[in-house]
Amino acid sequence: MGSDGYYPLFETRKAKGRVIYRLYALSVLVGICLIWVYRASHIPKPGEDGRWGWIGLLGAELWFGLYWVLTQAHRWNLVYRSTFKDRLSQRYEKGLPGVDIFVCTADPVLEPPLMVINTVLSVMAYDYPTEKLSVYLSDDGGSKVTYYALLEASDFAKQWLPYCKKFRVEPRSPAAYFISKGDPEDANQAEEFMVIKKLYQEMESRIENAAKIGRIPEDVLLKHEEFSQWDPYFSRGDHDPILQILIDGRNPNATDRDGFVLPTLVYLAREKRPLHRHNFKAGAMNALIRVSSKISKGPIILNVDCDMYSNNSHSVQDALCFFMDEKGHEVAFVQFPQNYVNVSRNEIYSASMRVIGEVEFPGLDGYGGPLYIGSGCFHRRDALCGREYSKGFETDWKSANGMRSEESVYKLEEQTKRLASCIYEEDTRWGQDMGLLYACPVEDVITGLAIQCRGWKSVYYNPSRRAFLGVVPATLSEVLVQHKRWSEGDFQILFSKYSPAWYAHGKISLGLQMGYCVYCLWAPNCLATLYYSVIPSIYLLKGIPLFPEISSPWFIPFAYVIIVKHIYGFFEFLLSGGTAIGWWNDQRMWLYKRTSSYLFAVIDTVLKLLGIADSGFIISAKVADHDVSQRYEKDIIEFGISSPMFTLLSTIASVNLFCFAGVVKEAVLGEGIRRVYETATLQSVLCCVLVLINLPLYEALFLRKDKGKMPSSLAVKSVAIALFACIAFMIL
Numbered sequence: 001m002g003s004d005g006y007y008p009l010f011e012t013r014k015a016k017g018r019v020i021y022r023l024y025a026l027s028v029l030v031g032i033c034l035i036w037v038y039r040a041s042h043i044p045k046p047g048e049d050g051r052w053g054w055i056g057l058l059g060a061e062l063w064f065g066l067y068w069v070l071t072q073a074h075r076w077n078l079v080y081r082s083t084f085k086d087r088l089s090q091r092y093e094k095g096l097p098g099v100d101i102f103v104c105t106a107d108p109v110l111e112p113p114l115m116v117i118n119t120v121l122s123v124m125a126y127d128y129p130t131e132k133l134s135v136y137l138s139d140d141g142g143s144k145v146t147y148y149a150l151l152e153a154s155d156f157a158k159q160w161l162p163y164c165k166k167f168r169v170e171p172r173s174p175a176a177y178f179i180s181k182g183d184p185e186d187a188n189q190a191e192e193f194m195v196i197k198k199l200y201q202e203m204e205s206r207i208e209n210a211a212k213i214g215r216i217p218e219d220v221l222l223k224h225e226e227f228s229q230w231d232p233y234f235s236r237g238d239h240d241p242i243l244q245i246l247i248d249g250r251n252p253n254a255t256d257r258d259g260f261v262l263p264t265l266v267y268l269a270r271e272k273r274p275l276h277r278h279n280f281k282a283g284a285m286n287a288l289i290r291v292s293s294k295i296s297k298g299p300i301i302l303n304v305d306c307d308m309y310s311n312n313s314h315s316v317q318d319a320l321c322f323f324m325d326e327k328g329h330e331v332a333f334v335q336f337p338q339n340y341v342n343v344s345r346n347e348i349y350s351a352s353m354r355v356i357g358e359v360e361f362p363g364l365d366g367y368g369g370p371l372y373i374g375s376g377c378f379h380r381r382d383a384l385c386g387r388e389y390s391k392g393f394e395t396d397w398k399s400a401n402g403m404r405s406e407e408s409v410y411k412l413e414e415q416t417k418r419l420a421s422c423i424y425e426e427d428t429r430w431g432q433d434m435g436l437l438y439a440c441p442v443e444d445v446i447t448g449l450a451i452q453c454r455g456w457k458s459v460y461y462n463p464s465r466r467a468f469l470g471v472v473p474a475t476l477s478e479v480l481v482q483h484k485r486w487s488e489g490d491f492q493i494l495f496s497k498y499s500p501a502w503y504a505h506g507k508i509s510l511g512l513q514m515g516y517c518v519y520c521l522w523a524p525n526c527l528a529t530l531y532y533s534v535i536p537s538i539y540l541l542k543g544i545p546l547f548p549e550i551s552s553p554w555f556i557p558f559a560y561v562i563i564v565k566h567i568y569g570f571f572e573f574l575l576s577g578g579t580a581i582g583w584w585n586d587q588r589m590w591l592y593k594r595t596s597s598y599l600f601a602v603i604d605t606v607l608k609l610l611g612i613a614d615s616g617f618i619i620s621a622k623v624a625d626h627d628v629s630q631r632y633e634k635d636i637i638e639f640g641i642s643s644p645m646f647t648l649l650s651t652i653a654s655v656n657l658f659c660f661a662g663v664v665k666e667a668v669l670g671e672g673i674r675r676v677y678e679t680a681t682l683q684s685v686l687c688c689v690l691v692l693i694n695l696p697l698y699e700a701l702f703l704r705k706d707k708g709k710m711p712s713s714l715a716v717k718s719v720a721i722a723l724f725a726c727i728a729f730m731i732l
């Protein structure tokens with residue numbers, strides 16, 4: 001019991017080992033400063049070799065050093081949270097609030113309807129009073145197959161929910177459950193298991209069939225006249241709003257097979273017109289916020305992407321422990337980590353970003369709260385809708401609870417539809433300071449920042465049983481495109497009204513400001529990284545040293561910073577649950593993202609600032625074809641297509657290969673290994689590491705025969721450019 005006589009619903013613990021970390025960080029800082037001193041005091045005189053290369057390195061090292069200082073905000077002050085769910089149910093047994101769950105989908109091909117309804121079923125089956133749960137599916141794809149699948153799901157739920165509750169199954173996405181579980185041992189359950197599995201498989205084949213032929217079974221069409229809304233004039237980008245309440249939680253007859261009420265289930269395809277901006281996911285979420293405020297008005301909103309199912313049926317209670325605690329009045333959102341099902345042990349694309357989830361977010365939590373990163377986030381409706389936090393504010397859970405209108409379903413649908421029309425938002429604050437913000441490819445991060453700037457806090461909660469499991473892209477190009485969207489969006493936040501660098505000053509803590517800047521500056525990292533991965537290597541060709549000789553005392557800070565920082569990073573990665581090979585792959589992806597995605601993000605941002613281009617939202621694919629998946633499972637990098645990003649990566653890799661060949665030649669034929677060792681140790685090591693890290697890329701360029709290799713034309717082109725660049729540099 002706390003000193004003031006109440007049992008808290010959650011607890012916050014500081015991480016151990018802070019002192020050691022801080023000593024380490026200070027020692028690295030000293031090293032970085034010495035490197036700066038060396039660079040600034042040893043610039044070659046005008047006319048001397050390597051002057052410009054040197055000055056560039058000074059710039060790059062200043063950048064890296066300052067950036068490193070910012071990243072300390074992620075590691076200085078880690079906190080971990082835990083919840084006491086039993087106390088929550090004791091205290092609020094009858095008074096639990098309504099929770100509205102928003103699932104977003106946008107494309108029936110990239111996001112198969114079967115996957116979508118598995119996510120929907122997993123959240124319908126939360127271990128939470130069903131009369132207080134409402135699930136909304138926003139379908140930006142306006143797909144009648146998706147609607148049909150949801151219809152099937154609403155029926156299947158009548159069996160699935162009681163089954164889940166009776167046998168306390170986890171996870172509650174049927175697909176994931178049937179894959180993860182062999183036949184149950186318990187004879188009692190075995191029988192029901194067979195029945196429910198068969199039901200699921202039948203539903204699965206009906207949905208997949210409908211998706212394949214693009215048609216809904218006749219008998220369903222006859223029974224459900226709402227399908228007439230998909231008339232011949234209907235197209236995905238041009239249609240009236242469609243709003244269907246499939247299960248009306250107010251209806252006492254909407255029950256499962258055991259007679260218990262089902263959660264409310266709503267389908268929404270907001271109005272689309274070719275000449276209107278739709279603002280991607282942010283627009284979809286805002287339509288849902290309005291529509292749900294009419295239908296269920298839950299004071300808590302959970303947002304998940306259609307590919308991210310609930311893997312833990314107690315997450316709602318976990319989140320409520322923060323919102324409903326006496327100390328939780330200022331909590332606007334509770335972000336759960338995003339974990340993924342389809343990552344292999346060694347994560348060839350390092351797509352799970354485990355260090356962010358295990359280290360950086362607990363770090364931000366220590367400074368006022370993590371970023372809102374889309375899927376897996378519970379919001380306080382008030383805060384999301386633009387309310388400012390003021391001291392003493394409290395959500396009245398009881399009054400907000402169960403506020404449901406009395407109209408008939410049909411009338412309710414008709415009245416609510418207009419909230420999802422194109423013109424509804426005209427001359428309103430939606431998208432500016434109400435709901436999710438527009439005009440940024442990462443609507444989530446900027447929205448979370450705006451909320452925090454209005455005085456709210458957020459919480460990061462990482463339960464031991466993973467709360468949500470999603471899907472990561474299975475090809476390199478998709479990963480790079482996704483990172484381009486993220487880094488571009490984060491970069492734009494820096495120049496937006498809500499810039500963490502200036503606007504947020506005084507509104508959020510300095511640590512959080514720095515923490516945001518780390519992500520906002522992902523993109524411009526490309527410049528220093530490109531420089532570092534090309535220039536030192538290419539100077540080797542002329543034998544011009546750009547780093548201190550091994551016998552010089554200035555060599556020590558370089559060696560210290562490089563070695564210690566990487567050892568630390570290695571252990572951080574292992575402690576976050578990664579493997580040694582995974583760490584090596586992570587280093588490669590670090591390089592690839594910085595030298596391709598981030599560069600393109602910078603270019604596009606500049607074009608956008610000049611008003612020449614606009615940024616879009618490329619939806620990432622959630623399924624891959626058989627060939628591609630097989631290579632993915634074997635941790636073979638998928639190239640396969642020609643893209644400017646791949647050309648760039650291959651060219652840089654080839655330049656380093658040539659430079660490395662030059663060093664080897666010099667060592668063997670020229671003045672011998674000794675000279676290379678003495679004068680160009682660091683430079684040669686850097687070049688050598690770049691070659692090692694690019695080994696899979698050389699393989700894809702020159703050796704592989706499968707479809708995932710680099711296209712030959714691209715290989716020829718990049719090798720030619722690299723060769724030309726090297727020769728030109730040697731001659732000039």
Ligand SMILES: O=c1ccn([C@@H]2O[C@H](COP(=O)(O)OP(=O)(O)O[C@H]3O[C@H](CO)[C@@H](O)[C@H](O)[C@H]3O)[C@@H](O)[C@H]2O)c(=O)[nH]1
Pocket residue numbers: 104105106107111138140279280281284304305306307373374375441442443444482485486617618619620621
């Ligand atoms: O016009 C659109 C485009 C996308 N989506 C949905 O947005 C979600 C995220 O799209 P996805 O292609 O999967 O992007 P990711 O990069 O995987 O998503 C991450 O990054 C996004 C911001 O860039 C956030 O919106 C997401 O929540 C976060 O998980 C999916 O459910 C989509 O169906 C829409 O509803 N409407």
Ligand SMILES: [Mn+2]
Pocket residue numbers: 305307470471620
């Ligand atoms: Mn996604």
